[in-house]
Amino acid sequence: MTQAELMRFDAAINPYGCSPAVVDALVAAAQARAFRHYGDVDARALREGLARHYHLHPDNFVVYNGSGEAHVWQCVARLLIARGVFICPYPSYERFVEVGRRCARSVVEVPLVPGSWTLPVDDFIAAARGSGATVAMISSPNNPTGNCILDESSLTTLLDALPECTFLLDEAYAEYTSTSFAGLVRTRRNLIVLKTFSKAYGLAGLRVGYLVAHPDVAAGARMIQIPWSVDSLALTAAEAALGDQAYLREVVTRIRNDLGHFQAGLGRLAHVRAYPSDANFVLAELVGTTWQSLEPRLAARGIVVRRRADMPEHIRVTCMTPEANEVLLQALAAEPES
Ligand SMILES: Cc1ncc(COP(=O)(O)O)c(C=O)c1O
Numbered sequence: 001m002t003q004a005e006l007m008r009f010d011a012a013i014n015p016y017g018c019s020p021a022v023v024d025a026l027v028a029a030a031q032a033r034a035f036r037h038y039g040d041v042d043a044r045a046l047r048e049g050l051a052r053h054y055h056l057h058p059d060n061f062v063v064y065n066g067s068g069e070a071h072v073w074q075c076v077a078r079l080l081i082a083r084g085v086f087i088c089p090y091p092s093y094e095r096f097v098e099v100g101r102r103c104a105r106s107v108v109e110v111p112l113v114p115g116s117w118t119l120p121v122d123d124f125i126a127a128a129r130g131s132g133a134t135v136a137m138i139s140s141p142n143n144p145t146g147n148c149i150l151d152e153s154s155l156t157t158l159l160d161a162l163p164e165c166t167f168l169l170d171e172a173y174a175e176y177t178s179t180s181f182a183g184l185v186r187t188r189r190n191l192i193v194l195k196t197f198s199k200a201y202g203l204a205g206l207r208v209g210y211l212v213a214h215p216d217v218a219a220g221a222r223m224i225q226i227p228w229s230v231d232s233l234a235l236t237a238a239e240a241a242l243g244d245q246a247y248l249r250e251v252v253t254r255i256r257n258d259l260g261h262f263q264a265g266l267g268r269l270a271h272v273r274a275y276p277s278d279a280n281f282v283l284a285e286l287v288g289t290t291w292q293s294l295e296p297r298l299a300a301r302g303i304v305v306r307r308r309a310d311m312p313e314h315i316r317v318t319c320m321t322p323e324a325n326e327v328l329l330q331a332l333a334a335e336p337e338s
Helices: 020-031 044-054 067-080 094-103 122-133 153-161 183-186 217-222 234-242 245-268 291-302 322-333
Strands: 061-064 085-090 106-111 133-141 166-170 191-196 211-212 272-274 279-284 307-308 309-317
Touching: 020 234, 044 122, 044 217, 061 067, 061 217, 067 085, 067 094, 067 166, 067 191, 067 211, 067 307, 085 094, 085 122, 085 211, 094 211, 094 309, 106 122, 106 217, 122 153, 133 322, 153 166, 153 183, 153 291, 183 191, 211 217, 234 245, 245 322, 291 309, 291 322
Parallel strands: 085 106, 085 133, 133 166, 166 191
Antiparallel strands: 061 211, 191 211, 272 279, 279 309, 307 309
């Protein structure tokens, strides 16, 4: 990675990148000009690999250009055409909420508990019932707060309490927790789990993600899929990445370890309140200082952090390499100008 890329703390990517097996598979495919053929029309090989990985059936999976594309199709079908109501926690992953906003008749946002950022499950159920919500979107670990906002018991409570509402559970960062609720689709038809190769697997630029759902629900999603929508090199890369679970475990352990040091460093800073994270990024609140005073110090070092217009006193920073994290910590530690 270039120095400028290393200073990008805004994108929540894995700075160590993908498994070497992915590079080998891509080089072999390129040398063989394998892409002269149309690829695997419905990603059968990848779906078979996913079925082995999750102990599910290939019919439980639909593969897309990123989990973002899966989310868009679900919102178009379930909200735009059906004129449904979208419900989600606040704050949540802005891009996915924005898709809901464009597709839904209305959007209901249920505030997370400030400070702990936990999901008030009863409030969520009441708001969904009150609004007649048909699609719920929840990211866990949540972006931007970084914490897991669901466990199995709260998720099943929601699914059981709201049978008419389809839950899009976004698990983009779940590899960092080594937990997934994908297995629940065996018995729950109102759950669609969105997964991605963009984050821990290190394939963000290749665009591969998938949904996991009950076979009947997945069949409905497949009916509105574009044939050959995911290109053959992206599928080759995803198959190789999935096949190297040892690398995934190694890189996740390394990033969790880096994150521990990063969080400890953030915790020592006087002007920052960092929230605990189960993902590979940290939400930090600026205390006793302002973005206006911080911005020039970050800009001078080429540092880019994630900010949101609705949370002006917060920054979200990805755990990059230990050396890059140190540069950020030093920039944040510098005394604010009076
Ligand atoms: C919570 C969350 N979900 C999904 C995505 C996007 O995933 P994909 O690259 O698979 O579209 C991101 C990317 O930043 C994210 O933060």
